[in-house]
Amino acid sequence: MAKYPQLDDMQGVWKMKEVSDAAKSGLWRSVGTRALFGGGDADGAVDIIDYITIATTGNALDFGDLSAARYETGCVGTFTRSIWGGGTGVSNVIDYVNPQSTGDAADFGNLTVARHKTNLGASNSIRGLFGGGEAPGRSDVIDYITMASTGDAADFGNLLAGNSGVAGVSSPTRAIWMGGTAPSTTNVIQFVEIDTAGNAVDFGDLVTATQNSSCSSSSTRAVLNGGYAGGGISTLTFITMASQGNSNDFGDRSEASDSTGATSNSVRAITAGGGTSTVIDYYNISTGGLALDFGDLTAGRATPNATSTAHGGLNNGI
Numbered sequence: 001m002a003k004y005p006q007l008d009d010m011q012g013v014w015k016m017k018e019v020s021d022a023a024k025s026g027l028w029r030s031v032g033t034r035a036l037f038g039g040g041d042a043d044g045a046v047d048i049i050d051y052i053t054i055a056t057t058g059n060a061l062d063f064g065d066l067s068a069a070r071y072e073t074g075c076v077g078t079f080t081r082s083i084w085g086g087g088t089g090v091s092n093v094i095d096y097v098n099p100q101s102t103g104d105a106a107d108f109g110n111l112t113v114a115r116h117k118t119n120l121g122a123s124n125s126i127r128g129l130f131g132g133g134e135a136p137g138r139s140d141v142i143d144y145i146t147m148a149s150t151g152d153a154a155d156f157g158n159l160l161a162g163n164s165g166v167a168g169v170s171s172p173t174r175a176i177w178m179g180g181t182a183p184s185t186t187n188v189i190q191f192v193e194i195d196t197a198g199n200a201v202d203f204g205d206l207v208t209a210t211q212n213s214s215c216s217s218s219s220t221r222a223v224l225n226g227g228y229a230g231g232g233i234s235t236l237t238f239i240t241m242a243s244q245g246n247s248n249d250f251g252d253r254s255e256a257s258d259s260t261g262a263t264s265n266s267v268r269a270i271t272a273g274g275g276t277s278t279v280i281d282y283y284n285i286s287t288g289g290l291a292l293d294f295g296d297l298t299a300g301r302a303t304p305n306a307t308s309t310a311h312g313g314l315n316n317g318i
Helices: 015-025
Strands: 034-038 048-053 061-065 074-077 082-085 094-095 106-110 127-131 142-147 154-158 167-170 172-178 188-193 203-204 212-217 223-227 232-240 246-258 261-264 268-272 279-284 292-296 305-308
Touching: 034 082, 034 261, 048 082, 061 094, 074 305, 082 127, 082 142, 127 167, 127 172, 167 212, 167 223, 172 223, 212 268, 212 305, 223 268, 246 268, 268 305
Parallel strands: 212 261, 261 305
Antiparallel strands: 034 048, 034 305, 048 061, 074 082, 082 094, 094 106, 127 142, 142 154, 167 172, 172 188, 188 203, 212 223, 223 232, 232 246, 261 268, 268 279, 279 292
């Protein structure tokens, strides 16, 4: 397939069929891009799924429910599927919804190892990856699924070490995990190539060793949102995913917090929740700065793990 300009800014000359095919595949950013937040901890696990339209502002709306109340799941997605795997209670359950409609989640299959604290998954338009977690000890397992089908996850490889509370993010070609607890809070950034199975390799280091963070991305830049470093922090730091190296300071979230949910439409990043917070923030991935108020979740909770229909792993410009 011919290469075209990056879809993050929609520049270039396009045939109508190319636009249509890209939109159907989840590769075309649109004002209707939805973000979904599934599960969470509100003094106990909840099964809530909320949704927002990323290009606007306003409060989240009720979408439906997960198949069971749980939190600290991994979350991946495409234009047609939002998928959550694992979760507290040391679950192996993977379930999914069609983000273009509303309704309750259906069964997808099972992880290779039951675990929680995978925090965030990583995906392109074909594969979804779930890395690390607790099972109940810290796991180094990386699983993958083919998101257009249903069925059990398969073994992909291993993280550099057993790691829980690690934050995952993706470009169209790379899955990247940042920070976590391995066994103490770590500053390690590591990655794999999504299309080829294998073990993670070192990418660089975070500015601050952090666990229980969340991530948002365009197709080229990933931003780590807050996290826990002896207490909740507000710092945003970023990496350029196609290269390797250490993270750089980017800005701040509106409040210090850990265990948030995060995603993007590849231009605007969204973070939500953390602790008992209902706050949803947004910022521009290309410019950074102080995050601004977007609205509120339907219920305050920690780890309302999120995906969208146009996150950075989908917008690969082909």
